[in-house]
Amino acid sequence: MARLVVGRLVIGPGSELTTEQANGVKALLHDEPGDLAARQFTQDAEWLTRWGTTDDERMLGVVLAALAAETSVKQALEQRCPDSMRPLLGAVLDHRNLPLSIHALFDGPAKGALGVSLRESDRRLWSAAGKLFTARNKYVHSLDIQSREEAIEHAETAGALLAWLAVAATQTSVDNVLPG
Numbered sequence: 001m002a003r004l005v006v007g008r009l010v011i012g013p014g015s016e017l018t019t020e021q022a023n024g025v026k027a028l029l030h031d032e033p034g035d036l037a038a039r040q041f042t043q044d045a046e047w048l049t050r051w052g053t054t055d056d057e058r059m060l061g062v063v064l065a066a067l068a069a070e071t072s073v074k075q076a077l078e079q080r081c082p083d084s085m086r087p088l089l090g091a092v093l094d095h096r097n098l099p100l101s102i103h104a105l106f107d108g109p110a111k112g113a114l115g116v117s118l119r120e121s122d123r124r125l126w127s128a129a130g131k132l133f134t135a136r137n138k139y140v141h142s143l144d145i146q147s148r149e150e151a152i153e154h155a156e157t158a159g160a161l162l163a164w165l166a167v168a169a170t171q172t173s174v175d176n177v178l179p180g
Contacts, residue, residue, distance in 0.1 A: 002041035006138075009038035009157075017041055023033075023169075026176070027140045032149065033149045035072075035075075037068075037071065038068040038069075038071050038075075038162060039068075039070045039162065041064045041065070041071075041158075042068040042155070042158050042159050042162060043156040044061070044064050045061040045064040045065035045068065045154075045158055046059070046065075046152075046155045046156070046159065047060070047147065048060055048061030048063065048064065048155075048169060049065075049151040049152045049154065049155040050148075050152055050155075052154070055145045057108060057144065058146070059139045059151065060134070060146060060150045061154075061155055062135050062136055062139060062146060062151050062154045062155070063136055063139065063140065064158075065132060065136075065154050065157065065158035066102070066132055066133055066158065068128065068137075068158045068161075069102070069132065069133075069157075069158045069161040069162070070102045072105065072161065072162050073106055073110065073161070073165060074093055074097065074105065074163050076113070076114060076165045076168070076169045077093070077109055077113045077114070078109075079103065079169065080092075080110070080111070080113045080114050080169055081113040081145035083088060083134035085112055085113065087152075089109065089112075089113065092105070092109055093105075094145060094171060102133050103129055103130050103133045106119065106126065106161070107119040107120075107126075110168065114165075114168040114169060114171070115168075115171060116168045118164060119162075121164075121168075122164065123151070125157070125160055125161065128153070128157040128160070129157060129161055131153075131154070131157070131172050132154045132157045132158065132161075135150065135154055136154075139170075163164055
């Protein structure tokens with residue numbers, strides 16, 4: 001019996017999917033590996049923050065949400081960065097050379113590589129992203145626990161950040177088209 005496991009969805013003999021579910025599975029299977037991992041982290045984060053039975057499970061969801069957002073922004077920047085800016089991007093992404101918060105990657109570096117800044121385009125999501133990364137850091141460094149409601153908001157923020165990046169990565173700015 002063949003089974004396909006995508007996220008928490010198990011597809012096997014006798015499984016019936018709606019068209020929307022089938023299209024979602026198809027999209028997941030055609031994504032780049034990094035995209036699939038980020039989506040999986042986000043799905044797991046949403047599940048853990050909603051259904052986790054311990055503070056640690058809930059906070060693992062927050063850590064996974066932040067990880068999904070971090071890997072996604074770095075991947076988007078690397079994929080869309082103009083060749084003339086690659087050395088600078090390499091320095092920015094190498095935290096040993098230039099300490100820059102993950103949150104900040106959604107601003108200046110995103111504007112340079114994607115042509116749009118989260119801070120400029122969606123202040124509410126920008127603020128929520130800051131709260132997500134702060135919550136992750138507070139838990140990782142001092143075991144500061146968030147409420148279930150806050151943790152759920154952080155997981156939802158990660159999903160919104162992935163959606164924002166997907167749209168931003170498909171837009172081309174004039175700066176990315178004109179020769180340097």
